[in-house]
Amino acid sequence: MTALTKESVLFESDLMQVRGLTKRFGGLTAVDNVDLNISTGQIHGLIGPNGSGKTTCINLLSGVLRPDEGSILLDGRELANKPTHTIAGAGLARTFQNIRVFGRMSVLENVLIGFNQSLGYSLLDVLTLRNLKAERKLREEAMSLLSFVGIEDKSSALATSLSYGEQRLIEIARALALKPCILLLDEPLVGMNPTEVDRVVVLLKRMRDQGLTMLLVEHKMRVVMSICDQITVLNFGRHVASGCPDDIRANPEVISAYLGESHGIRKRTAKS
Amino acid sequence: MFLQLSISGLAMGALYSLVALGFVMMWNTAAVVNFAQGEFAMLSMFFALSAHVAFGLNIWLAIAIAITATAFLGYLFERGLVRPLRDADPLTVIMMTIGLQIFLSNGAKFVWGTQPEVFPTYIGGETLSFLNVRMSSQALAVIGVVSVLALVLHWLSQRTALGKSLRAVAQDRETAALMGIRIDRVVSAGFAISAALAGIAGVLMAPLVFVAADLGLPLLIKSFIAAVVGGFGSYPGALIGGLLIGVLDNYVGFYISSDYRDVVLFTVLIVILLFRPQGLFPKHR
Amino acid sequence: MKNISFSVVVATLILVAIFVPMTLSSYQLQIAVMVGIFALLALSLNLLSGYAGMISLGHAGFFLIGSYVSAILATRYGVSFGVSLVGAVAVTALSGLLLAVPAMKLSGHFLAVITIAFGLILHLLAINLEFITNGVSGISGIARPRFGSWVMSSDLSYYFMVLGFVATVALLMAAYVRSGYGRALRALRDDELAAGCMGVNITVAKIHVFVISAGIAGLAGCLYAHYVRYINPESFTIDISIRILIMVVVGGIGSIWGSIIGAFVVYVLPEALRILNDYYYLVFGFVVILLMMVLPGGIVSLIPGSSKTVNNISAGRGYRP
Numbered sequence: 076m077t078a079l080t081k082e083s084v085l086f087e088s089d090l091m092q093v094r095g096l097t098k099r100f101g102g103l104t105a106v107d108n109v110d111l112n113i114s115t116g117q118i119h120g121l122i123g124p125n126g127s128g129k130t131t132c133i134n135l136l137s138g139v140l141r142p143d144e145g146s147i148l149l150d151g152r153e154l155a156n157k158p159t160h161t162i163a164g165a166g167l168a169r170t171f172q173n174i175r176v177f178g179r180m181s182v183l184e185n186v187l188i189g190f191n192q193s194l195g196y197s198l199l200d201v202l203t204l205r206n207l208k209a210e211r212k213l214r215e216e217a218m219s220l221l222s223f224v225g226i227e228d229k230s231s232a233l234a235t236s237l238s239y240g241e242q243r244l245i246e247i248a249r250a251l252a253l254k255p256c257i258l259l260l261d262e263p264l265v266g267m268n269p270t271e272v273d274r275v276v277v278l279l280k281r282m283r284d285q286g287l288t289m290l291l292v293e294h295k296m297r298v299v300m301s302i303c304d305q306i307t308v309l310n311f312g313r314h315v316a317s318g319c320p321d322d323i324r325a326n327p328e329v330i331s332a333y334l335g336e337s338h339g340i341r342k343r344t345a346k347s
Numbered sequence: 348m349f350l351q352l353s354i355s356g357l358a359m360g361a362l363y364s365l366v367a368l369g370f371v372m373m374w375n376t377a378a379v380v381n382f383a384q385g386e387f388a389m390l391s392m393f394f395a396l397s398a399h400v401a402f403g404l405n406i407w408l409a410i411a412i413a414i415t416a417t418a419f420l421g422y423l424f425e426r427g428l429v430r431p432l433r434d435a436d437p438l439t440v441i442m443m444t445i446g447l448q449i450f451l452s453n454g455a456k457f458v459w460g461t462q463p464e465v466f467p468t469y470i471g472g473e474t475l476s477f478l479n480v481r482m483s484s485q486a487l488a489v490i491g492v493v494s495v496l497a498l499v500l501h502w503l504s505q506r507t508a509l510g511k512s513l514r515a516v517a518q519d520r521e522t523a524a525l526m527g528i529r530i531d532r533v534v535s536a537g538f539a540i541s542a543a544l545a546g547i548a549g550v551l552m553a554p555l556v557f558v559a560a561d562l563g564l565p566l567l568i569k570s571f572i573a574a575v576v577g578g579f580g581s582y583p584g585a586l587i588g589g590l591l592i593g594v595l596d597n598y599v600g601f602y603i604s605s606d607y608r609d610v611v612l613f614t615v616l617i618v619i620l621l622f623r624p625q626g627l628f629p630k631h632r
Numbered sequence: 633m634k635n636i637s638f639s640v641v642v643a644t645l646i647l648v649a650i651f652v653p654m655t656l657s658s659y660q661l662q663i664a665v666m667v668g669i670f671a672l673l674a675l676s677l678n679l680l681s682g683y684a685g686m687i688s689l690g691h692a693g694f695f696l697i698g699s700y701v702s703a704i705l706a707t708r709y710g711v712s713f714g715v716s717l718v719g720a721v722a723v724t725a726l727s728g729l730l731l732a733v734p735a736m737k738l739s740g741h742f743l744a745v746i747t748i749a750f751g752l753i754l755h756l757l758a759i760n761l762e763f764i765t766n767g768v769s770g771i772s773g774i775a776r777p778r779f780g781s782w783v784m785s786s787d788l789s790y791y792f793m794v795l796g797f798v799a800t801v802a803l804l805m806a807a808y809v810r811s812g813y814g815r816a817l818r819a820l821r822d823d824e825l826a827a828g829c830m831g832v833n834i835t836v837a838k839i840h841v842f843v844i845s846a847g848i849a850g851l852a853g854c855l856y857a858h859y860v861r862y863i864n865p866e867s868f869t870i871d872i873s874i875r876i877l878i879m880v881v882v883g884g885i886g887s888i889w890g891s892i893i894g895a896f897v898v899y900v901l902p903e904a905l906r907i908l909n910d911y912y913y914l915v916f917g918f919v920v921i922l923l924m925m926v927l928p929g930g931i932v933s934l935i936p937g938s939s940k941t942v943n944n945i946s947a948g949r950g951y952r953p
Contacts (some may be wrong), residue, residue: 137829159828169829177822179886180815187812188819192831194812201811202804210811253831380741428921435928438687442881443924445874450917457914564870568748575745610756613749617734620746624738 090115090288091136091257096145098131098312105131107312109145111290113257113305118279118289120303120320122296124333128312129292130172133261136290137169138162150256164192168255170246172262172292176234183230185245186217189252220248224278240271247278257288264295276302300324308332351480352597358486358555360593361493365548366570367577367585368500369541375517375580376537378437379429382444385567386451387542391417391549392558393459396466406469414546421542425535448563455560463557470554489551496547497586504582513537569596572616578626587628641935642889653791661787665859667899668794669852674879674891675801676848681877682886683809684841685821686735687744690751691876694846696758696868698724698853703771703863704764713777717854724850728842735838739824751873758865770864774857794855801848802888808844809888817841882923884930893931 093111097104106128113119121129134140136147138159147154154162168189177185190213196206221227224244229237234245243263250258260279264272276298283289283302293299299306300320308315308323310332316323323329366388373379391413398409428447432440470488474481504510512533515523524530548566556562569592577588595615600608619627653664677691698720705711705719734746758765765771777784777793784790808814816837819827828834857863875898883894902912927933 139825139829158833159825160831160833163829163831171826175823175826177819177826179822180818184815184818188815188827188830188832191812191816196812198808198813201807201813204807206811213812249830428925431925435924438681438881438885439924439928441687442878443921445878446917446920446922446924448917449874449913450921453913453917457911568752568870572745572749575742579741606760607756610753610760613753617746617749620738620742621734624742 088115089113090150091290092146092148093136094146094148096132096135096147097143098128098135098140099143105312106135106142109309109312109314111307112317113288113290115288116283116286117304118283118291118302120299120306121290121292121309122294122299122306122323123309123315126311127309127332129309130261131312132309133169133259133290133292136162136259137167160192163253163255166253166256167259168250168253168257169259170243170250170261170263172265174239174242174246176242176245176249178233178235180234181231182221182226182234182237182245183214183217185234186220186248186252187213189249190217192253217248217252220251223251223281224248225274240267240274243267243271243275244278247275251282251287255287257290258282259290259292261292262294263291264293264298272298348601351482352601353594354480354490355482355486356594356597357590358482358489358593359596360573360590361489362548362552362589363566363570363573363592364586364589365493365496365544365551366566367574367589368582369544370567370570371574371580371582371585372513372537372541372544376513376534377425377429377433378440380437380441380444381424381541382441382567383424383447383451383563384541384545384570385563385565386448386455387417387420387545388549388552388566389455389560389563390420390451391546392466392553392562393455393560395550395553396464396558397459399467406467410469410550413550414543417546417549418539418543422535422539424542425538429538430531430534448567452560452563459560461560463559466553466558468554483555485554489555492547492551496544500582509533509536572613576616576619576626578629581626581628584626584628588626591627638935649795653788658787661791663900663903665787665791665794667896668791668798669856669859670876670879670899671798671892671895672794672801672852672855673849673876674883674895675798675805675888676845676852677876678880678885678888678891679805679809679817679848680841680845682880682891683814683821684817684838686739686838686841687741687877688731688747689744689870689873689877690731690747690749690754691849692868692870692872693747693751693754694724694727694849695853695856695872695876696754696865697727697846698850699857699863699868700758700765700771700853701850702854702857703774706774706858707771713775713779713858716858717851720854720857721847721850724853725843725847728844728846729839731846732839732842735842736835748870748873751868751870755865755868755870758868765865768864768866770862772862774861774863776861777858790859794859797851797855798892801851802892806888813837813840878920882920882930884932887930887932889935890930890932897931 089112091111091113093109096106096109096111098106109128109132111119111121121132123129131140135142136154138154138157138161142155145155149165149167152165154165154167157165177188194213195209200206218227218230221230224247226237226241226244226248229241234242237245247263263275267275272295279289279291279302291299291303303320305317306320306323307317308326308329315328315332316326318326366384369387370381370384373381373384394416395409395413398404398412399406404412424447428443429440432443468483468485470485474483475487504514512523512528513536515526515528516530516533516537520530570589573588573592574585575588576591577584577586592612596608596612599611603611653661656664673691673695676694677688681687701723702716702720705716711719731747731750735743738746759768761767776790784793809817816827816832817840819830819832820834820837824834879894879898880891881894882898883892884890902916923930
């Protein structure tokens with residue numbers, strides 16, 4: 076299979092299409108005319124050396140940053156320049172590289188936030204206590220999400236009292252509460268020991284099996300290569316290559332992006 | 348008239364700048380919003396007054412003692428109250444400083460009474476006249492002293508070990524500690540300096556106002572606003588912010604209305620915050 | 633076990649609140665009414681600062697608006713208490729929008745500065761806009777509530793009315809806070825960015841909390857005006873704003889019971905400690921400092937089984953984003 080060039084073939088099953096995404100910070104162009112095609116039901120990897128613009132991309136896609144140029148289509152719906160909560164409501168959820176759980180709320184409450192889009196009751200219902208039944212149902216759903224990620228026994232604990240690895244699981248459960256059609260994961264494995272890494276990888280595979288599309292930004296190459304269906308590589312904010320893992324692994328441009336110009340295909344270091 | 352207002356505004360503003368500088372330093376070194384900063388200035392005035400009037404010491408000696416005592420107070424503040432709360436919620440810290448403000452301002456009332464006192468002028472006694480401007484030499488001296496002080500502080504911060512350590516701690520505490528900087532000592536020193544700045548403002552201000560125990564809060568509010576307008580966290584911002592507030596206060600009082608002075612001032616503040624929240628001279632990262 | 637002792641404490645407090653006042657002297661009843669009014673103010677500030685995390689040092693401003701609206705409606709237009717109440721709450725709630733606007737763009741100490749300015753400006757306007765507020769002379773002759781031919785002239789009856797309002801507001805607030813709306817506020821407080829990404833409409837949430845908080849303060853203002861029957865700008869200074877904040881924090885920030893207890897403690901203590909008289913504020917300041925050093929979770933954190941750490945600031949341990 077040849078590596079796909081920048082002008083990729085448009086698949087009918089593309090859930091998310093990004094065209095010409097650009098973001099500048101003063102003189103620096105962090106993301107430069109990036110295209111992405113993420114097919115439904117796949118785990119799409121987004122990799123690149125440090126500073127290549129991966130996290131900026133996630134911030135652009137989730138609405139944390141506004142793009143200077145470009146379009147972001149999710150299921151045909153334009154998301155660029157929309158506020159974060161609208162994007163979340165459209166079905167895009169995300170996790171954060173520097174964990175951002177709601178520190179003064181319990182684990183369960185963190186997940187419950189994700190349901191705020193689909194509460195099912197109004198302010199009047201709250202004041203007349205007619206929301207209690209809906210609340211109970213939401214709590215049950217939240218608990219089942221917590222069991223899915225494996226931390227249901229800690230549901231009433233303060234979110235920041237959990238270990239680093241467990242807090243990442245909170246973030247995933249919380250994102251899943253949005254019932255998203257796509258989940259963006261920003262370096263979910265950073266700072267995790269091998270056991271925790273395996274736990275999350277298993278989780279991601281189960282999520283894919285249940286039909287969730289994911290965009291995974293990660294540095295741990297072994298994981299990326301093993302679970303991603305498609306991979307896009309960025310360097311200096313620009314698109315370098317897209318394709319399946321084997322093609323990416325062998326792509327000379329990708330290799331030189333990671334290891335520097337002077338390294339040819341022959342030099343195999345532990346770095347990649 | 349305009350010139351008169353400007354120059355006298357600069358004098359008052361210079362005082363706000365000093366207090367604001369200290370305020371900003373406490374924020375930069377330990378993320379503390381010190382509600383009692385105005386009280387340090389107020390206490391310094393009383394220390395000097397007591398030393399001079401009650402103990403009959405020479406005025407300059409009294410001033411030196413006052414500033415030193417205030418600096419020590421700043422040190423105690425850091426060691427005793429700020430350091431134990433270093434991991435606490437920011438609101439807890441603010442509340443502690445609010446409690447301190449109440450304690451100090453009422454403590455002063457208790458010790459020195461509620462009657463406003465007169466502080467002797469110590470920098471000349473005449474009113475100077477030039478270019479249609481009439482100002483007491485004391486007020487002019489304020490501008491002079493603060494200018495010199497600003498330069499000295501700048502030199503300290505750029506050229507001395509302490510100054511560099513303070514900047515390092517403000518930028519990145521952990522790395523500074525890793526580099527071998529004694530964080531505890533540096534932060535204590537920073538607080539002592541911050542309090543001293545307020546103390547200097549106090550003794551400079553003393554001959555120009557009636558010394559009273561309730562001067563602290565209004566001084567704090569104006570200085571806080573100055574720091575924010577100038578660009579919260581930046582020293583040049585605090586300096587210029589103070590001058591601006593002082594001058595603006597005068598203009599508004601004269602050209603618009605004395606009654607609505609504060610209203611207009613605060614409205615200007617709100618407008619600036621809404622359209623340029625990072626202040627006029629934001630800190631460079 | 634914990635739940636039982638908490639319920640017992642609550643039940644006792646409720647009984648005390650209902651029956652003890654019947655035995656109090658007129659002067660003591662006046663204090664009880666004021667405690668109730670300040671409890672409402674504390675509850676309102678607690679919603680804004682404790683649950684939504686937006687520090688406000690200008691809450692006396694809302695109190696002022698509510699009081700003056702009631703005072704003006706009652707004295708100049710002779711409206712009934714009901715209209716005065718609705719008017720005060722509505723106008724003050726709308727004024728909450730005024731603060732909500734800067735809150736969209738600013739946070740932390742920037743917002744705090746704006747709240748200070750808000751309170752100070754309103755105070756100054758009350759002094760200077762004499763054609764509306766009568767300036768420093770204030771507005772007098774505000775009538776006590778009248779229902780048909782019966783006038784609520786006794787302190788005891790007024791106390792029960794205030795108690796009723798406090799109980800209602802507290803219960804409604806408890807329901808609100810435990811709902812998705814309350815969670816949205818707390819998420820907003822803990823991490824605004826993440827909250828937005830999780831679908832919380834930050835703009836709407838901020839408007840919600842400012843309008844509701846202001847409305848409750850407006851209610852307090854109306855009750856105040858009709859009780860003391862004479863208001864002037866000096867009742868609405870930054871000292872009052874600070875006092876309300878202290879009530880919230882001393883009681884236990886982020887706790888509804890905390891606000892009520894805090895209002896009681898901070899208002900009653902000076903009266904109880906009247907022997908100290910001149911030293912009162914000195915001791916007060918000292919106690920506030922001590923409390924922050926030793927018991928930052930407030931009084932409520934002392935009660936076993938109260939819904940503590942999850943909503944409140946965990947004692948001594950801070951959350952730094």
